Structures are given as C-alpha cells and as structure tokens.
Amino acid sequence: MMPETDAILSRLHAALPAAAVAQRRNPGPSGQHSLLVAPEHLVAVCQFLRDTPDLDFDLLTNVTGVDWPDPAKADAVAVPLEETPAAACGFLEVVYHLYATTRRVGPLVLRARTADRATGVQIPSVVPVYRSAEFQEREIYDLFGVVFTGHPDLRRILMWDEFEDHPMRKDYVAPDDYQYEPTPHDAVLEKAKLHYPAPASDNKSPGLC
Amino acid sequence: MPPAVNPASAPGLDADQLLRVSLGPQHPSTHGVFRMNVVLDGETVVSLKPVFGYLHRNHEKIAEGITYLSSMPFTDRLDYICPLTNNWALAQAVEKLAGIEVPERAEYIRVITAELTRLINHTAFVGFFLGDMGAWGSALMYAFREREKILDLFEDLTGARMMSNFMRFGGCRNDLPDGWAARASALVDEFPRFLDELENLTAGNEILLARTRNVGALSKEALINGGITGPMLRAAGVNYDIRKADPYGIYDRFSFRIPLGEKGDCLDRLMIRFLELRESLAILRQALDQLPEGPYINPKAKIRNFKPPVGEAYARIEGPKGELGFHLISDGSANPFRYRIRPPSFINLTLLEDMCLGLDLADVVIILGSVDIVLGEVDR
Known part of the structure; x- marks a missing residue:
C-alpha cells in the first residue's frame, strides 16, 4: 500500500x-x-x-x-x-x-x-x-x-x-486587551483596570490616566 | 528550562573589551524590523544572534479560526513583494489536501503571474542590495521603475497592485482582461533591454566586486543541512530548484535552465539573480505563446461550504526567495486544524551567524542583504 x-x-x-x-x-x-x-x-x-x-x-x-x-x-x-x-x-x-x-x-x-x-x-x-x-x-x-x-x-x-503562555495551543485564551494602552472605550477601560494598578504619583507605573 | 532572557541582549562594552551592538530594529539595512545582537572585537564579529518577532501577528493561529479561503488575503501579507507566489503556494496545498484538479489555462495564468513576480522580486533585490552597499537610490529607482510596469499589469488583472488575493482552490479568481496577454508579451520583449542596462550599471562595478567577492560563502553541505533553499543554495552550486526537482503546476512543459553559482559568496548570489531573471523571461515567453483557451477555474471546485476530507498535505513551490511550503492538517471541518507555513526568509536566516563570524560589521549588512528577507514572512 x-x-x-x-x-x-x-x-x-x-x-x-x-x-x-x-x-x-x-x-x-x-x-x-x-x-x-x-x-x-x-x-x-x-x-x-x-x-x-x-x-x-x-x-x-x-x-x-x-x-x-x-x-x-x-x-x-x-x-x-x-x-x-x-x-x-x-x-x-x-x-x-x-x-x-x-x-x-x-x-x-x-x-x-x-x-x-x-x-x-x-x-x-x-x-x-x-x-x-x-x-x-x-x-x-x-x-x-x-x-x-x-x-x-x-x-x-x-x-x-x-x-508566559504558548499561543498556538488549542486551549489558549487570548487576553481581553492586547494593547498596552487600551483604546479609550468605556468597556475596555473598565476591563483594563483589572490588569493595571492605579497610577502612582511618580507617573512611572503603567497606570491609566 | 532555558534562561528566559538572552544574556547577550544588553548593549555596551564588556569586561573583556568586547562591544555589544544591537543592530536594528530601526535600521535601513535590516529590510524591515529585524534586530541582530552583535558582539564585536574591534570591527570583527564574534557572535551574532538574530532577534525576531517585531511583526509577529500569529497568522497561523488566525488561520485556524477562519475558513481555508479566508486565509488567502493573509498570504498576500507574508512576503509582500511577491503576493502571487504566496497565493499559489496556499492554493496548491489545499488542492493537494482536497484532491482538486486545476484546468490548463489556470495553470498557465499561474505560471505567468508567478514568473512576473519573480521578475519583481529579483530586480527589487538588486536595487536593495546596491542600497545596502551605499549606492542608495539609483539602482533601486531603476528597479522600481520596471516593477511599476509589472504592478500595473497586476492591478489590471487582480484589482490591486500588491495585495492581489488572486488564486482560488481549483484555479484563479478571474480570467485575463482583454489585451492583457499582449501587454504582458510586450513587457517581456522590452525587459531584456532594461536587464542589460541594470547589469551594466552594477555587475562590473569595482566597489561592488571588492565588497562582495569571497564574502559570506559556506560549503554546499552546510547550506543543505541548514535548510537553505532558493537562489542562496544555487549560488553555491547545488542544483536544486523545485521547478525541476519536484515539478509542480506545468513547469515540466517549459524548457529553461537552472543557473548555478560556483563559490556561493555574495557576488554569486547577486549574479544568480540576474541569470534567473533571464530564465524567467524564457519561461514567460513560452507560457504567453502557448496560452490556451478554456476555463480559468475548475467548474466543479467548491467555493462555498468547502470542507476538505480528513488528512494532511505538505506542498511547496519555488518561491523567488526559496522553498515556500504549506503544511495543512484537516479534521474534516471548514477551518484548517493546523495551518503551517514554511517561510523561506525565516529558515534562510538559520546560518546567518555562521556566514558572518570573523568578518567585519560592514559585511554583515551585505550578507543580510544577500539573503533577501521580507519581515512579513519571517515573523508571520
């Protein structure tokens, strides 16, 4: 065969x-x-x-x-x-x-x-x-x-x-926002607050302003 | 587990007086966003690690979530200098996966568009290569002037200069417009004059010879073992062109020769492109003369609700940059279970460090130029 x-x-x-x-x-x-x-x-x-x-x-x-x-x-x-x-x-x-x-x-x-x-x-x-x-x-x-x-x-x-993850795995879940700076959209901004801490006073942490 | 961070990534002068240079990603000679971590002893390269991924968008993952045909426009963006050969490679893999026949006229249209694409790629290569050597502008403008004429043909045929989205599983999207073949034929007749001009302009130049001769050569065995394909491999004298070695489409109907280099240095890699241009013109001449009438797409080919049978297929073509392959795995659904691209630009970089070790930093730019990469394909 x-x-x-x-x-x-x-x-x-x-x-x-x-x-x-x-x-x-x-x-x-x-x-x-x-x-x-x-x-x-x-x-x-x-x-x-x-x-x-x-x-x-x-x-x-x-x-x-x-x-x-x-x-x-x-x-x-x-x-x-x-x-x-x-x-x-x-x-x-x-x-x-x-x-x-x-x-x-x-x-x-x-x-x-x-x-x-x-x-x-x-x-x-x-x-x-x-x-x-x-x-x-x-x-x-x-x-x-x-x-x-x-x-x-x-x-x-x-x-x-x-x-940290392996994106081609079938069970990989993509993050809800890929952007370091999310698009200024109310829903996205709300979600993004879960990822990033509140902005520090020295303005160096990746917070949102 | 391997270390997470590359130790060679921090630039600056080392304790042993070696200089770490981060070459790229914003550098005109890197042909896009490509970075090399180079370690220099004076001017001599002692280590070179390529860094990829600046253009990575995981095309393979995207393709698993959409139908086979929906991936066709994405292939245009792989090697954006040669979209039509990318289209062909995907179409051929799916045809092999599903067992679809391609009508004769469609095969001819495919060969004509693919060889025109090769003309674009190799002339642009000459321009970029001269640009890498400091002759920025002239040669590239001459090359792009001719490229524009071919892109006009592509625009008439596919509706877009570069993002063609033209091949379909079982043929092509549309037939040649009226008078297209005659205009392509006129272009093929005129092209050798430009080619002579470009070759005269470049090939005898003393600076070019001094900078490319005996630069970046490797042995045949090392190149094959490193998976190098395309003009890079043939410049070293290895007679391996997929159009002859593993004929696909209707390439076995045409008479053409495979130019071979001798030493495989950067000069051979440049000259092999000139010779391949002439062979492409020979194929185009024959294809345009023999172009038959008939359907441009298999009427039985299914466009909507297309579901290939369970199985896998690997199909490859001789792209202008090397072997472009697609490995598809179907689980019987409308989307591919696995969609893998074998990118020639990416794999041809495997031996970049070996070619550059012991040479000057200025030679790195020439060697990278001679590999002929497009970052859309390297990073996918």
Whole structure:
C-alpha cells in the first residue's frame, strides 16, 4: 500500500532493531503517509536517514508543531495500520518533512509525540543532525511549549522573552486587551483596570490616566 | 528550562573589551524590523544572534479560526513583494489536501503571474542590495521603475497592485482582461533591454566586486543541512530548484535552465539573480505563446461550504526567495486544524551567524542583504 515508507521502514528495522517506528496512513487524497517514531529514537532515525548513502535524506525542510487535545483526532489524521489503543490523554506532536536533494524524492514524513500536554513535553532536538531545525524548534517551543532536549539555544523566538503562555495551543485564551494602552472605550477601560494598578504619583507605573 | 532572557541582549562594552551592538530594529539595512545582537572585537564579529518577532501577528493561529479561503488575503501579507507566489503556494496545498484538479489555462495564468513576480522580486533585490552597499537610490529607482510596469499589469488583472488575493482552490479568481496577454508579451520583449542596462550599471562595478567577492560563502553541505533553499543554495552550486526537482503546476512543459553559482559568496548570489531573471523571461515567453483557451477555474471546485476530507498535505513551490511550503492538517471541518507555513526568509536566516563570524560589521549588512528577507514572512 505504501511502497516508499514500507521500504524505508524495513531498512530502519534492519539497521536499528530497537527503534520503535510504526507506519501511519494518511486518509486524504495527498497520499503523504508518515512514520511515527518514538521520541527516544528520533535522533538515531534521523541520523540513519541522512547518512545511509542510498537513502540520503539530507534536507529537513519543514518542522511543524501540532497540538492534539483529543488523541482520537490525531489517530484519524494519521491512521495506525493495525488496531492500536489511542493515547490516554492529549499530546503535542512534531511533524518533520524530509527530502533527498540528489535523489530528488520526498517528502518523507516523520512524526514524534510527547507523553502529554503538561509536564511530559520533552522531545529530543534534531539540530545535531539537521541544523535547519534550529529556529523551527525554537518556534515550536515558543508557540506550543514542546521542550527540545539537547537544543543548543532554546529560547522564545517570536514572542517576547517575558511572555508566559504558548499561543498556538488549542486551549489558549487570548487576553481581553492586547494593547498596552487600551483604546479609550468605556468597556475596555473598565476591563483594563483589572490588569493595571492605579497610577502612582511618580507617573512611572503603567497606570491609566 | 532555558534562561528566559538572552544574556547577550544588553548593549555596551564588556569586561573583556568586547562591544555589544544591537543592530536594528530601526535600521535601513535590516529590510524591515529585524534586530541582530552583535558582539564585536574591534570591527570583527564574534557572535551574532538574530532577534525576531517585531511583526509577529500569529497568522497561523488566525488561520485556524477562519475558513481555508479566508486565509488567502493573509498570504498576500507574508512576503509582500511577491503576493502571487504566496497565493499559489496556499492554493496548491489545499488542492493537494482536497484532491482538486486545476484546468490548463489556470495553470498557465499561474505560471505567468508567478514568473512576473519573480521578475519583481529579483530586480527589487538588486536595487536593495546596491542600497545596502551605499549606492542608495539609483539602482533601486531603476528597479522600481520596471516593477511599476509589472504592478500595473497586476492591478489590471487582480484589482490591486500588491495585495492581489488572486488564486482560488481549483484555479484563479478571474480570467485575463482583454489585451492583457499582449501587454504582458510586450513587457517581456522590452525587459531584456532594461536587464542589460541594470547589469551594466552594477555587475562590473569595482566597489561592488571588492565588497562582495569571497564574502559570506559556506560549503554546499552546510547550506543543505541548514535548510537553505532558493537562489542562496544555487549560488553555491547545488542544483536544486523545485521547478525541476519536484515539478509542480506545468513547469515540466517549459524548457529553461537552472543557473548555478560556483563559490556561493555574495557576488554569486547577486549574479544568480540576474541569470534567473533571464530564465524567467524564457519561461514567460513560452507560457504567453502557448496560452490556451478554456476555463480559468475548475467548474466543479467548491467555493462555498468547502470542507476538505480528513488528512494532511505538505506542498511547496519555488518561491523567488526559496522553498515556500504549506503544511495543512484537516479534521474534516471548514477551518484548517493546523495551518503551517514554511517561510523561506525565516529558515534562510538559520546560518546567518555562521556566514558572518570573523568578518567585519560592514559585511554583515551585505550578507543580510544577500539573503533577501521580507519581515512579513519571517515573523508571520
């Protein structure tokens, strides 16, 4: 059914017998099936895919973070080939798109899932294998809260350093006013009083006047 | 957990006599609001950390709350120099996600608009690049004069000079207006004369050669590993153009060559743009000559109540700046469950520090210019 991922999967099983890799079927018309890799084997799998001469997946072009509060939904998009019990709780997922520049094939889609969405959000960083993931992993850390262990410089990248939440999570609630200085509108001003303390006499605190 | 605040962000002179400079965000050479925290030893760069996010509006989050088609106008604002290629990238991803066929005439219109966009981007690049070197004005004005002629064509076709919102899933929004193809054809005929003029003006200039030769080169392997795509990658001699390597649309019908550089320094990156301009003109010539009659949009394509089947798709095009990809995940509803853009400008900056280390601060400006970024796409 899936010749390319099938062949790569058997090569992977032969080379890395311990690695837990399973195929996932894409039910849509695009036909881009994927390989679900256990996080602890991700770096070894990437290393194998890049360094095996006749596979030669040298370009990691895209890294996508996905938030799945409902694990059943995740299995509907990436369907397991045999019946497997769905995860007990929601999780975060990272999807990698690999291409081979000289053989001109791809995309090979890898996916890795965290244990949950609260504390078990670690996934090993693939930056030692593919440098192109550096900023993209920082972006996923910033917007989704996936912690990439082994990343050389894991900081927020698009949001400011003091920001505390992860805005791309499905349960993220946007603040009622984005503006530091809210628009002079009675309702907004009333709401804003909940956020900001009363103006101090030295005029330096971010109060409203 | 990593430290919350970047330790290199405080400007000033360090105890070890290194100078920390915050270059940007309000700086004419940063092509928008982009900042670099540079650590200098004298004039030499010892560390360079890019700082992003000044234009961040979380387009990807907005897209999850609206329908697929509603995101089309937002893509215009990604790389606002080339809205039509952005439109195409999204349309192509959705077509792959939902399995929609595109009629032949629409494919031709797409190729014509995309290659005209490439003409705009690369001529503007030359102007901006010269501006970064201090030749502020002349080259950019020449480039923008020609750009304006192409924007006139776009205005007639889409109703807007830049914010085109033109592609639809399964084709284009409207057909070419009367006489449009003839005027585009005349522009393609005249363009090489301007190109010769621009190339004569710039390419042999001694100052330009001195400032760009052997500046910012990296090895092929490092560039591929760093995810660099587009003219930057081909300037180093890597033969990887998605129009040939992974043909989309009808690019396999045209005969054109992929120009390759030798060393990958800033001079090669400039010259590769000149050569690509000429190849784009060759594609335009063929496309305009072969333009068939027929529908400009698939009549079976659903506009209202459009719900792609459950699944995911990654589709990419060779944008003027590099590989522009869209990764869409559908849960069967009218809005995308996940809408991810693979922005070439952003990922091409991954190796900015590697290219700049050990060079002078003045070279940083040139190297950043040679990457060709647009901050609307970097920050999304």
